[in-house]
Amino acid sequence: MDSLILFIKDKAVGSLTSMVAELITEEVSQLSNGKSHCKGACREQRSRSSPRMLGLSSQICFSQSGRQSLRLAAPVWNWGTGSIRGLSRAVDPEGIQRKGRTLFQFLADRFYDVAAVREYLLRKQVLKVHQKNRSFTYIKERYGPYVAGAHFILKQGGAVKFQDKEWMRSSGRGLSFLEFWEFRAVPIEAVDASGCAINYQGLDHLLALKELQSLSLRCCPHVDDWCLSRLHQLADSLQELSLAGCPRISERGLACLHHLWNLRRLDISHLPAVSNPGLTQILVEEMLPNCEVLGAGWAQGLKLGLEEQSQDTASSPIPA
Amino acid sequence: MPSLPFSEWDGKVSEIKKKIQSVIPGGAWNPLYDTSHLPPEHSDVVIVGGGVLGLSVAYWLKRLEKQRGAIKVLVVERDHTYSQASTVLSVGGIRQQFSLPENIQLSLFSVEFLRNINEYLAVVDDPPLDLQFNPSGYLFLASEKGAATMENNVKVQSLIKEEHVPPGQQGLPKAMLALCPSMGFDSGAVGLENEGWFDPWSLLQGLRRKVQSMGVLFCQGEVTRFVSSSDRMETPSGEEVILKKIHEVHVKVDHSQEYQPVECAIVVNTAGAWSGQIAELAGIGKGPPGTLQGTKLPVEPRKRYVYLWHCPQGPGLEAPLLADPSGAYFRRDGLGNNYLGGCSPTAEEEPDPGNLEVDHDFFQDKVWPLLAQRVPAFETLKVKSAWAGYYDYNTFDQNGVVGPHPLVVNMYFATGFSGHGLQQAPAVGRAVAEMVLEGHFQTIDLSPFLFSRFYLGEKAQEHCII
Numbered sequence: 001m002d003s004l005i006l007f008i009k010d011k012a013v014g015s016l017t018s019m020v021a022e023l024i025t026e027e028v029s030q031l032s033n034g035k036s037h038c039k040g041a042c043r044e045q046r047s048r049s050s051p052r053m054l055g056l057s058s059q060i061c062f063s064q065s066g067r068q069s070l071r072l073a074a075p076v077w078n079w080g081t082g083s084i085r086g087l088s089r090a091v092d093p094e095g096i097q098r099k100g101r102t103l104f105q106f107l108a109d110r111f112y113d114v115a116a117v118r119e120y121l122l123r124k125q126v127l128k129v130h131q132k133n134r135s136f137t138y139i140k141e142r143y144g145p146y147v148a149g150a151h152f153i154l155k156q157g158g159a160v161k162f163q164d165k166e167w168m169r170s171s172g173r174g175l176s177f178l179e180f181w182e183f184r185a186v187p188i189e190a191v192d193a194s195g196c197a198i199n200y201q202g203l204d205h206l207l208a209l210k211e212l213q214s215l216s217l218r219c220c221p222h223v224d225d226w227c228l229s230r231l232h233q234l235a236d237s238l239q240e241l242s243l244a245g246c247p248r249i250s251e252r253g254l255a256c257l258h259h260l261w262n263l264r265r266l267d268i269s270h271l272p273a274v275s276n277p278g279l280t281q282i283l284v285e286e287m288l289p290n291c292e293v294l295g296a297g298w299a300q301g302l303k304l305g306l307e308e309q310s311q312d313t314a315s316s317p318i319p320a
Numbered sequence: 321m322p323s324l325p326f327s328e329w330d331g332k333v334s335e336i337k338k339k340i341q342s343v344i345p346g347g348a349w350n351p352l353y354d355t356s357h358l359p360p361e362h363s364d365v366v367i368v369g370g371g372v373l374g375l376s377v378a379y380w381l382k383r384l385e386k387q388r389g390a391i392k393v394l395v396v397e398r399d400h401t402y403s404q405a406s407t408v409l410s411v412g413g414i415r416q417q418f419s420l421p422e423n424i425q426l427s428l429f430s431v432e433f434l435r436n437i438n439e440y441l442a443v444v445d446d447p448p449l450d451l452q453f454n455p456s457g458y459l460f461l462a463s464e465k466g467a468a469t470m471e472n473n474v475k476v477q478s479l480i481k482e483e484h485v486p487p488g489q490q491g492l493p494k495a496m497l498a499l500c501p502s503m504g505f506d507s508g509a510v511g512l513e514n515e516g517w518f519d520p521w522s523l524l525q526g527l528r529r530k531v532q533s534m535g536v537l538f539c540q541g542e543v544t545r546f547v548s549s550s551d552r553m554e555t556p557s558g559e560e561v562i563l564k565k566i567h568e569v570h571v572k573v574d575h576s577q578e579y580q581p582v583e584c585a586i587v588v589n590t591a592g593a594w595s596g597q598i599a600e601l602a603g604i605g606k607g608p609p610g611t612l613q614g615t616k617l618p619v620e621p622r623k624r625y626v627y628l629w630h631c632p633q634g635p636g637l638e639a640p641l642l643a644d645p646s647g648a649y650f651r652r653d654g655l656g657n658n659y660l661g662g663c664s665p666t667a668e669e670e671p672d673p674g675n676l677e678v679d680h681d682f683f684q685d686k687v688w689p690l691l692a693q694r695v696p697a698f699e700t701l702k703v704k705s706a707w708a709g710y711y712d713y714n715t716f717d718q719n720g721v722v723g724p725h726p727l728v729v730n731m732y733f734a735t736g737f738s739g740h741g742l743q744q745a746p747a748v749g750r751a752v753a754e755m756v757l758e759g760h761f762q763t764i765d766l767s768p769f770l771f772s773r774f775y776l777g778e779k780a781q782e783h784c785i786i
Binding site for chain 1 (some may be wrong): 435439444445452453454455456457512513514516636637638655
């Protein structure tokens with residue numbers, strides 16, 4: 001049934017030339033915003049092949065149901081606005097939409113085909129991360145967990161240190177066939193996964209390394225609180241852990257580091273998602289008494305009340 | 321018209337536009353009576369109750385439908401502010417420490433859903449969801465009597481989670497013992513991964529946003545009547561059975577006598593604490609007691625209190641959600657030494673569920689002594705605030721009711737979870753959607769949770785209830 005239903009998305013509309021169309025758009029968006037039901041709005045038109053008419057006639061035949069648009073949570077290149085989108089976007093989505101709308105995004109809001117292309121591009125990026133974190137079951141069964149873990153880290157661009165050997169970095173090519181054979185029983189003692197796209201699934205490879213002493217997850221964009229809750233499996237060997245600069249880690253994830261009773265050095269500086277870095281550092285230091293915690297510094301966030309106080313601290317230390 | 325002042329001109333223009341819209345073909349042609357504020361006249365599925373379970377069913381129905389836009393879903397919610405809804409008043413915990421395998425599987429899938437929530441519930445151009453999940457885990461303590469049951473439960477859980485629990489690990493790890501030095505217990509079980517607590521309001525908002533973008537309609541109103549048609553059928557043994565099919569739902573608008581008869585094919589009852597009333601409206605339970613017609617839905621509202629207190633010397637950042645064998649529980653809230661907790665009252669102490677007033681004496685008399693006994697630091701604490709919420713309590717066996725009713729053939733239930741509905745909502749929503757679309761459970765088999773167990777008397781008893 002061809003029902004010519006006027007339904008435009010309830011977002012800031014781009015530039016429509018006709019005043020009539022703009023007024024009607026505004027009115028309908030107010031109607032659809034305020035009351036969250038639109039009669040007949042859920043009628044689905046699957047006419048992917050038929051072109052839609054924009055503008056003056058204001059007869060746009062589509063609806064929003066079933067559009068499974070995906071949007072990445074990690075900071076990725078947003079084709080629409082042409083900028084890196086991070087997690088701090090929660091502040092003012094409306095304003096950012098109005099500023100950065102390109103033609104592609106404008107069309108994607110109005111045409112199923114363009115929206116499907118956008119979804120596909122975003123979905124491809126999600127799948128890329130999943131592909132990077134796939135498990136190497138064959139290598140693991142054949143050559144052991146150390147080789148599988150090392151291959152995984154080196155393929156992602158990290159560095160690995162086997163016991164009694166030097167650091168190895170291989171720019172994305174992983175271990176060579178000879179090295180598989182050479183290292184199949186040599187435990188790994190240190191891993192540097194800085195900047196790698198490792199996520200919850202990929203952490204399986206690291207958790208199989210039972211002699212791991214030092215782990216560096218600096219600036220990993222997909223490591224979040226859920227991943228930290230898995231680190232308890234390395235509690236017997238892990239002595240050094242660095243989480244600096246990870247955008248998704250908050251104090252809730254840091255709370256589950258208390259299982260790491262062997263930990264001696266912990267770096268939790270520059271975590272943007274932690275709400276109160278100074279207080280968090282104090283609490284983490286209390287939680288892990290044997291560990292040296294490198295963080296923001298407990299004095300960060302403390303306000304000096306009077307200006308004289310600040311001058312005094314500059315000139316002479318305040319007696320304890 | 322040009323003689324009107326400018327401010328009235330706007331109102332006139334909007335009225336004219338409304339009239340134009342109603343005349344343009346494709347809009348509803350109601351020149352006499354504007355019904356745009358009422359729910360639609362037809363809908364394939366009507367979901368009664370817009371809490372986390374109702375929205376989860378709506379999400380999975382739209383996600384699992386065979387063709388995009390094949391199913392029209394309407395969610396009817398009486399209170400859009402969710403002021404009495406169990407979802408938002410919940411403490412928000414999620415755990416896999418149950419005794420029934422089905423419950424463990426439901427929680428496992430739900431936790432995987434929450435972990436990947438930004439892939440499931442992504443809406444274009446909207447910021448990602450932050451559930452504020454605390455992966456600190458649940459710590460269940462067991463008295464001497466309960467230690468054997470707990471050991472069994474842990475074995476079942478590890479089988480389902482496919483993990484290896486080393487023997488003797490039922491004793492607590494050293495880190496936990498450091499929490500409360502003078503505990504007088506023998507054993508406990510702590511979940512190290514995939515357990516914790518999160519913010520239910522953000523889950524609700526995320527589901528609502530996603531479900532609206534998928535085309536589900538929302539309406540604010542109260543279901544007052546079900547109009548059904550009956551059919552007489554004979555069982556193989558010759559008994560006569562009357563099967564009913566609901567074909568209309570009357571939705572009454574707030575503060576008005578207007579109602580809209582919504583023609584529907586399937587009704588899903590996710591009304592939470594009020595599911596019993598909705599079931600009675602549909603005629604479930606009207607019959608001689610002891611027969612299938614006379615079996616009511618045994619879900620009723622039970623009031624539970626949650627208290628927020630401050631204790632400067634309390635357990636630190638590493639504290640899990642501790643559940644005492646006496647029924648008291650608490651968890652840390654934020655970084656400022658605040659704790660949330662409560663206790664389930666015994667059958668004699670059940671408060672009156674007529675309102676959501678808080679009884680502070682209950683804390684003084686019942687909850688505080690139990691807490692102070694378990695954690696000595698809690699002897700000095702100060703209650704900062706408290707609230708009350710409803711459990712959709714299943715008086716039969718405290719486990720959920722999922723699936724269709726045997727006699728009212730197109731009413732599906734997803735209710736009665738007695739305090740663990742929030743943590744199982746994503747998986748239960750999927751199960752109900754599978755039941756509606758395929759006719760049987762596909763991923764997790766919830767046959768022990770069907771309605772017929774109330775008539776047959778088969779309890780699916782869950783032992784680890786807080």
